[in-house]
Amino acid sequence: MMKLSEYNKKRDFKKTAEPKGKVKKSGEVLHFVVQKHEASHLHFDWRLEIDGVLVSWAVPKGPSADPSVKRLAMQVEDHPMDYIDFEGTIPKGQYGGGTVMVWDTGNYMAEGADTVSQSKKLIQKMHDEGNIKIIMQGKKLKGSYHLVRMSGKKEEWLLMKGKDDFANKKNFDQHSVLTGRTLKEIEEDKSSDTWESNKKGAKANSGDKSHILTENNEAELSFTAEDLADAKRRKTFPKEWKPQLATLTDEAFDDSDWIFENKYDGYRALIQINGGKVNLVSRNGLSFNKKYKSLVDSFLVIKDDIMLDGEIVVEDSKGKSHFQWLQDYEESPGRGKLKYYVFDILYFNGYDLTALSLLQRKHILKAILPESTTILYSDHIIGKGRQALNKIAKRGGEGIIAKKLDSSYHVNKRSKDWLKIKVTKEQEMVIGGYTEPKGTRNRFGSLLIGYYDNGKLIYSGKVGTGFNEASLEKLHSSLMNIETTTCHFAEKPKIPNVHWVKPELVAQVKFTEWTAGGSMRHPVFVALRTDKKAKEVLREKPLKNTKNTEQHNDVSKKDFKSDKVDITNPDKIFWPKEGYTKGDVIAYYDVMADYVLKYIKDRPQSLRRNPDGIKNQGFFQKDMSGKTPKWVKTRKLTSSSDGESVAYLICNDKETLLYMANLGCIEINPWSSRIGSINNPDYIIFDLDPNKASLQDLITTAKKVKEILDKLNIKGYLKTSGGKGLHIFIPVKPNYTYRLTREFSRLISETVYKALPDITSLERMPKKRIGKVYLDFLQNGKGKTMACAYSLRPREGATCSAPLQWSELDHDFDIKNYNIKTMPQRIREKGDLWNDFFNDAIDLKAVLDKLKK
Structure with missing residues (x-):
């Protein structure tokens, strides 16, 4: 490997923002970065962390996911570890002058290594021998990649994709994985790491403007003719078009080939502006012009012929939308702010844009939208779906929409290029009856469920999904054993042909939200709860910022906050004799998190849950598959006893620790081995x-x-x-x-x-x-498992x-x-x-x- 002195010698750090070359001690993982670099010629810089520096190669044509393709890679001087997130412009006249993008970044392991320490030793040996084989865990680059030094050459290597499940012939996305920008956007942004469109108050684009489209040859737009190169000319305005629809999916995911937007709680609508006339059209082709006239008037500032896709909402002063307010807007227009969030553009001044990629369309959209408090661009993030869903959940939103960033627009079709992912909650529910099956369903149709309030069983709706044949059969058998002729709900539901049952069985149910009428929206059956007595099932009301009112000790006096965990029932007594509460447990782990986490990080957890405190033994829960929020980390491991795969919870941060405490985990029980060396205890x-x-x-x-x-x-x-x-x-x-x-x-x-x-x-x-x-x-x-250091015990x-x-x-x-x-x-x-x-x-x-x- 080369020395950083050569890197430092080539650069004047008074003129370039690049980091100075310093060797750093390697951490717990090995990192890599691939940077797209527009210098004297366009190329990619492939950099691997080896022995405290980034060993680097210039790859003229960039990496490929096709194993049959071999790329030339020229080894260049080592770069410092701080270069791993460098993105910006190197001044002209300086070495490597031009624009640099973080095209991909992540971790890697040497092939054949089971631990990071083994990987560190093996990668040095591979480099010395000129035959590097690694497993990439990046946003774009995944799986096996090989770098092989060419025979008799010192600096010339070949880069190729290994044959594995990640091998394909697809083209990579060419946006930054850090900021979502193109090279051009990075070059034009002289002020910050975040590109902004040419709106009021933003910088105008610099350089040659001869190809910039203009509005009636007067106002400049911040996109060029090249942006419309693949758009089709259309002679007539497409009034007959209807919106593309999304396909429902039940889990958030991270993928750099997708963007993630807010799922708005309003009316989907197209804006058609043609010849100065504005038409606001529902997804079914009905006009909203009269109902939301003030919104229609807001679009009169746009003089182009365009078609936009978005959502009409009414928001309160805190920015939360209310669907009921939207429905009643004509009668009560003062209850909130009427807005239109725009997330796509389909047509622009004679051009059909639907064949363009999603990111191209959004780039054009952002450039043409006016400055407005009513007409708003729907922003997005790239790759981080779980993070997006978590942010929406914290704000009380409905969910997110995932969209493939290179996808075209499918008019009047439901497509898997757009996916809707809803925020879900969970609640224990008492089963009070069931309906007859319909169609191909066996055993029963739906469960009638409810909760207790002041000793009365309150009906909260039906749940008819989440079952498989095994659970249907088992649950039906249990229901028949407790059938009765009496309805135990305080108010008898008006549902025909119901089999009433004694209120003894407790079901865990996930759902999106409570309706104003007290029913669950989109309920899904999860499992029966054998540890919970029916009479103890109450409607849980989450509290985001919990302050313990009983001051038993220093811990309970502390105000603690959690950005991700909705704390429930903090005043529930867990230790009857001492009076300590569930809130005291959560506050304890909030204070002690830094000490506890050292001894449980990266270790599978066997959850011992005591949701009712120490008055009973509680229960152990190992498999958390489908039972955790999307931001909670889990890892599937195969049981040695029965060979079944179990999704164990992994607790690496305070939020997850508080989540466990909120589940009633008084005690923390980690394995004595970690993920990465799971068969080797430490x-x-x-x-x-x-x-x-x-x-x-x-x-x-x-x-x-x-x-x-x-x-x-x-x-x-x-x-x-x-x-x-x-x-x-x-x-x-x-x-x-x-x-x-x-x-x-x-x-x-x-x-x-x-x-x-x-x-x-x-x-x-x-x-x-x-x-x-x-x-x-x-x-x-x-x-x-054994209780970890500083773990509380349910004693x-x-x-x-x-x-x-x-x-x-x-x-x-x-x-x-x-x-x-x-x-x-x-x-x-x-x-x-x-x-x-x-x-x-x-x-x-x-x-x-x-x-x-």
Whole structure:
């Protein structure tokens, strides 16, 4: 590899905004960037993070997804890591002068490597040998790519796509993955990283304007004749056209080939402006001109012949739309602001634009729209569908529309190039009856559902989707067992041929919103809840910014906010004796998140949910497939017992931690291995269960474990279990199997037992080891979980699994002293006692070899 000194030598950093060349230590992942570069000639710069720098190649024709295509790649000087998000203009006269776009970026791994550390070593070896094979995880570049040095050449390489599921012959999108801009837009933007159209107050385009289209040869437009090169000429105005419709889908996704827009809660309408006359037309061809006359008048400022596609809405002062206000606008025009959001243009001054790509059409649209508080351009983001849906959900919106960015406009057709994705909510519901099946449906048609309010069962609608044959059969059998002739709803629904049932079964239902009449909109059956009593099912009313009113401790006095989680029932009592609430649990994890997350990041979670607090055992939930908001990360893993695929929740940020707490997860139970090295745990667990043994015997046993570990020069990390026992954790390098970690734990446990046979036991049956400390080495197994450091426990006193200093195991030691009330103050005084945990990882095989000698 070349040195950064060559990079620095070629640049005058007083004149160019490029970052100075400094080597940086590699992080937890390996990055790459591909930049499109308009310099003396157009080319692509392919850059891979190797040993703290971006090793770089110039690829004249750019990457291809076709395995049969080989591209020349010329190795150039290494670039600094800070270059990875450089996008802008390098001044003329400077080295590489021209425009730079971040065409794609992401992470990569060396082929054959299971871990990042292995990948770092392997990629250096591959580079030295001139044969680089990597797996790309970018927005555009995905799967296998190869770089091979040409025989006898030093700087000349060949770049090619490997044969895999991502191989195809499609052309890549040519917009920036950071800002969505073209090279030209980046070049013309002299002020910021975000391009703005040539509206009032925006900069006019510079350079040669001879090809700019004009409006009656007077007002300049900020798009050129080239933008209309693929548009068709049309002699007549297309009054007969109707809007393109979207296809419903049930899940948001991230894809750089798609854009994502707000799904407006209003009336879809086309604006037809022809010969100075404006016509506002519904999706079914009906005129809205009379009903929304003020909106029609707003479009008179446009003098071109155009056809626009958009949505009519009425918004309140906070920008939230209200469909009911829109319907009643003629009678009550003062209730909100009437607006038209424009998201497409179909026709412009004799040109049929429907064959142009979506981004071309939106570029033209943005350029011609007037400055207005009534006529608004519908903005979008590229690639980040989950983020878009989350933003809409936070604002209380209906959903998003996903559109393929290179798609044409399909007049009067429903297309899969446009997808509608709705925001959904979930709620427990009591089943009060069911209807007869219709058509091809077996067993039953719909469930009649409701919730309790002041002891009365309130009907909230029917749910008839979300079932498969197995769930239909099982649920129907349960329903027949509780059939009755009595309707238990407070007001009997006026539905014929209903089979009434006793209100005993509780269903989990997802839906989009509550209607004004108290019914669920678009309900979908998820599952039966066996842990919930029907009488406890109330209508949940989310609170976004929860402030605990009961001040039991320092935590509950804190006002906490969550941008993504709708906190529900924060005042629900979880510990009846102490009076601690669900809100106290959420506030605790809000305060302690930075400490908890270190020990659960990238680890599958087995959710132990206690939605009713500690009064019952709650239930464990592993498979979260289709049950989480789209922003919550999950990972499918195959169960070793039955071979079924389970979507485990992965908690890598505070919002997800608060989401878990809001589900009633008092306790946090991660695996002892991480995604990326899932078969290789990175700590060993010693679970010391007293089983009615004395506290002194428990302390004696823990100190004996420490004594043995000290002789092996191994640091054991101590914590309370949060119950009655103690945990000792040993960090290990994630290079070995669960079998080996269990073998090590067994050997140490057997040594402890031989030293303390009167107070310890290896017997698995509890009744055979009463009064002795159980040395449970079997906790070291794939998929087995243990409460993490700083996790609360659903036990009396709201105790916590608290990291300890060994010196704290003295005559004053009391596990109950470490709880929801004391831990935040303790962490402020002592800091994280496990802060160096992963830095002390041992080489397990070397230790085992030493033990067996």
